[in-house]
Amino acid sequence: MKRPTSKNGSPRAATLADVGRAAGVSAMAASAVLNGARTSSRIAAATRKRILAAAARLHYRPNVAARALAKRRIRTIGMVAVTDEGALNHYFLEVLGGILATAGAHDENTTVFAIHDWTKDAPRLRGMCDGRIDGLILMAPTLTRAAAELLPAHTPFVALHANCRLPNVVNIESDEERGAQEMTRYLIAQGHRRIMHVTGPRGFIGAERRIRGFKKALAGAKIPFDESLLLPADFSTAGGRAAMRGWLRAHRGEPLPTAVFCANDGVAIGCMEVFAEAGLRVPDDISIAGFDDTLAARTTVPALTTMRQPLQAMGSRAVEVLLERIQRPGAKPAKNTIVFPVEMVVRASVTRPRTAEIRCPRIA
Amino acid sequence: MKRPTSKNGSPRAATLADVGRAAGVSAMAASAVLNGARTSSRIAAATRKRILAAAARLHYRPNVAARALAKRRIRTIGMVAVTDEGALNHYFLEVLGGILATAGAHDENTTVFAIHDWTKDAPRLRGMCDGRIDGLILMAPTLTRAAAELLPAHTPFVALHANCRLPNVVNIESDEERGAQEMTRYLIAQGHRRIMHVTGPRGFIGAERRIRGFKKALAGAKIPFDESLLLPADFSTAGGRAAMRGWLRAHRGEPLPTAVFCANDGVAIGCMEVFAEAGLRVPDDISIAGFDDTLAARTTVPALTTMRQPLQAMGSRAVEVLLERIQRPGAKPAKNTIVFPVEMVVRASVTRPRTAEIRCPRIA
DNA sequence: CTGAAAGCGCTTACAG
DNA sequence: CTGAAAGCGCTTACAG
Numbered sequence: 001m002k003r004p005t006s007k008n009g010s011p012r013a014a015t016l017a018d019v020g021r022a023a024g025v026s027a028m029a030a031s032a033v034l035n036g037a038r039t040s041s042r043i044a045a046a047t048r049k050r051i052l053a054a055a056a057r058l059h060y061r062p063n064v065a066a067r068a069l070a071k072r073r074i075r076t077i078g079m080v081a082v083t084d085e086g087a088l089n090h091y092f093l094e095v096l097g098g099i100l101a102t103a104g105a106h107d108e109n110t111t112v113f114a115i116h117d118w119t120k121d122a123p124r125l126r127g128m129c130d131g132r133i134d135g136l137i138l139m140a141p142t143l144t145r146a147a148a149e150l151l152p153a154h155t156p157f158v159a160l161h162a163n164c165r166l167p168n169v170v171n172i173e174s175d176e177e178r179g180a181q182e183m184t185r186y187l188i189a190q191g192h193r194r195i196m197h198v199t200g201p202r203g204f205i206g207a208e209r210r211i212r213g214f215k216k217a218l219a220g221a222k223i224p225f226d227e228s229l230l231l232p233a234d235f236s237t238a239g240g241r242a243a244m245r246g247w248l249r250a251h252r253g254e255p256l257p258t259a260v261f262c263a264n265d266g267v268a269i270g271c272m273e274v275f276a277e278a279g280l281r282v283p284d285d286i287s288i289a290g291f292d293d294t295l296a297a298r299t300t301v302p303a304l305t306t307m308r309q310p311l312q313a314m315g316s317r318a319v320e321v322l323l324e325r326i327q328r329p330g331a332k333p334a335k336n337t338i339v340f341p342v343e344m345v346v347r348a349s350v351t352r353p354r355t356a357e358i359r360c361p362r363i364a
Numbered sequence: 365m366k367r368p369t370s371k372n373g374s375p376r377a378a379t380l381a382d383v384g385r386a387a388g389v390s391a392m393a394a395s396a397v398l399n400g401a402r403t404s405s406r407i408a409a410a411t412r413k414r415i416l417a418a419a420a421r422l423h424y425r426p427n428v429a430a431r432a433l434a435k436r437r438i439r440t441i442g443m444v445a446v447t448d449e450g451a452l453n454h455y456f457l458e459v460l461g462g463i464l465a466t467a468g469a470h471d472e473n474t475t476v477f478a479i480h481d482w483t484k485d486a487p488r489l490r491g492m493c494d495g496r497i498d499g500l501i502l503m504a505p506t507l508t509r510a511a512a513e514l515l516p517a518h519t520p521f522v523a524l525h526a527n528c529r530l531p532n533v534v535n536i537e538s539d540e541e542r543g544a545q546e547m548t549r550y551l552i553a554q555g556h557r558r559i560m561h562v563t564g565p566r567g568f569i570g571a572e573r574r575i576r577g578f579k580k581a582l583a584g585a586k587i588p589f590d591e592s593l594l595l596p597a598d599f600s601t602a603g604g605r606a607a608m609r610g611w612l613r614a615h616r617g618e619p620l621p622t623a624v625f626c627a628n629d630g631v632a633i634g635c636m637e638v639f640a641e642a643g644l645r646v647p648d649d650i651s652i653a654g655f656d657d658t659l660a661a662r663t664t665v666p667a668l669t670t671m672r673q674p675l676q677a678m679g680s681r682a683v684e685v686l687l688e689r690i691q692r693p694g695a696k697p698a699k700n701t702i703v704f705p706v707e708m709v710v711r712a713s714v715t716r717p718r719t720a721e722i723r724c725p726r727i728a
Numbered sequence: 729c730t731g732a733a734a735g736c737g738c739t740t741a742c743a744g
Numbered sequence: 745c746t747g748a749a750a751g752c753g754c755t756t757a758c759a760g
Binding site for chain 1: 374375376377423425426427428429430432433438440447449450451452453454456457460461464465468473474475476477478490491493494495496516517518601630633636637639640646659660662663664665666667676693694712
């Protein structure tokens with residue numbers, strides 16, 4: 001059997017024409033049997049068999065580009081995420097895991113676009129919609145509404161944790177306020193009263209929701225809100241580390257909080273690093289809680305008590321909603337916002353506070 | 365200005381024909397100006413300007429599927445990785461980071477294929493080479509040579525940490541044996557003599573290389589090799605946890621190793637969890653070292669001393685080699701194996717051993 | 729019910 | 745140097 005080669009002699013994938021030739025029929029007949037859904041029934045059984053055999057022999061696979069061009073559908077979804085110089089994070093890892101699994105189950109490909117900055121790279125989004133994908137998932141976009149207006153109308157979008165309502169983009173999020181409230185209540189129930197909250201970037205919708213939940217829980221327990229125990233950071237480990245280090249330095253000798261609730265697991269890890277450096281033991285000297293339940297929370301020692309967002313399920317849902325929108329272009333989505341419940345995950349980083357007060361240690 | 369729509373009325377991306385029409389020229393002329401490299405110089409400046417203006421107005425972008433079909437190149441590379449029920453790991457995260465950054469720099473797309481099992485899913489690999497990608501990166505494949513023979517000849521492949529020589533696949537790896545040897549030497553230099561090595565899956569090339577390096581270092585220091593201090597695990601956190609738990613149970617009351625060298629960071633984390641449960645403090649009671657320097661090593665408390673493999677750089681290199689192979693199909697690669705150096709990363713999980721011997725504690 | 733033609737949106741080899 | 749045609753590998757609407 002001779003394998004197909006292109007003019008320059010390098011091997012080439014078999015085409016419908018190759019299969020037809022090998023089976024002694026037209027390329028169309030081969031198409032009907034191999035790729036066509038209903039038409040295939042009208043080919044004579046013997047011919048059908050010959051075609052199938054030839055296809056198997058030649059390892060025929062329909063060319064994706066050709067099929068995409070003809071069907072105006074490439075069976076590929078895209079996801080866009082910010083990467084910091086090639087460094088991806090745990091949030092990305094969880095969401096991508098869900099996306100890949102569900103896309104694969106629907107026999108859809110996934111392509112990942114890395115951008116540096118939502119604002120600066122917003123114009124690039126349009127360029128991604130040039131036939132290489134059928135729809136796009138935006139991961140934690142901080143696009144302005146104005147930038148979102150420029151998204152092309154011929155491609156459907158779904159966002160996860162969008163930072164503001166985006167026109168014509170379905171948003172998937174979780175009940176972050178309730179999660180923060182519940183976590184704070186848990187800390188209070190353990191006996192903590194002097195509780196710090198290390199926040200996400202102020203103004204970000206996810207950060208503000210957690211702050212609201214935190215304050216509500218304090219109010220519910222009649223614990224006065226102490227502004228100095230609200231410590232702003234970003235959503236990163238480095239940010240958590242820097243913030244906590246700065247705070248301890250500024251408050252040396254003053255009473256340490258007995259518990260720290262962090263805006264996400266990454267921030268919590270940054271804080272844990274600083275505590276370790278300072279000789280503070282978690283949870284014996286200080287309790288700490290995260291948010292998200294990423295792989296990071298499971299691989300920390302001690303393992304992190306955290307509020308789980310079902311990130312894999314959310315990524316998975318993003319794919320499903322996107323596929324629905326791809327199937328019915330132009331149709332209004334059933335819901336513009338889909339909210340997932342959060343769930344408390346008790347691990348080892350929170351315990352009851354010591355009776356004796358601890359003071360902020362000296363930091364190198 | 366009217367936006368293009370398809371027959372069913374839904375919005376459609378602008379085509380070369382749309383641009384030509386808007387500018388009063390043929391689609392070919394538009395192509396020459398917008399996408400052609402050399403031909404564009406021959407179009408009159410005024411026409412050129414009209415075409416450019418029309419393209420901008422219509423937000424024209426060349427359709428990827430059409431271009432791919434015509435050029436037999438889709439400017440997309442694929443990467444294949446095993447996922448466990450949607451759960452990706454730190455190794456994947458690092459490598460993908462490098463791949464995305466470098467692919468992006470070359471203006472190439474990246475699509476990620478998740479498989480469950482190299483052996484069972486080997487036949488699927490061929491199906492991925494159906495025009496949707498120009499080349500494929502295999503992440504830590506445990507393919508047999510026989511399965512690799514079935515890889516299609518029309519697509520170039522690059523592997524990272526392949527578990528055996530794959531015909532016609534360039535392999536990228538690191539000097540794992542030397543890394544293991546160096547790490548073990550470091551532990552010895554700190555004063556450790558009773559050193560355990562928690563291995564990867566026996567028979568895997570990466571696991572065996574580490575074992576060889578470990579043994580060489582012991583021999584070099586005239587420390588007799590103790591078979592009972594070789595503890596097999598897989599490359600996962602759960603595997604490390606189970607293995608260490610089992611070992612401690614089986615050796616209760618016997619002397620604890622003073623240092624543990626783990627086959628990767630994930631395994632080290634599993635061991636750290638078990639030590640924490642058992643009331644053993646790292647590094648005071650027991651030192652521990654990992655391998656890889658993934659994000660996990662940086663987010664452990666105490667931070668993990670580990671042997672760095674430059675995983676991002678390796679992913680990045682995989683892309684470069686793959687692109688070279690795509691550019692010159694059929695050409696023999698310059699090297700079949702590319703070996704990266706490893707690098708010691710000293711953090712906080714290793715210290716000098718205590719003078720008093722510690723015995724294996726009771727495990728719940 | 730079947731087969732041959734037109735078309736998806738590009739690029740490129742080839743006449744003029 | 746330029747323009748119109750053929751072709752990439754499929755699918756589908758449409759004659760017979």
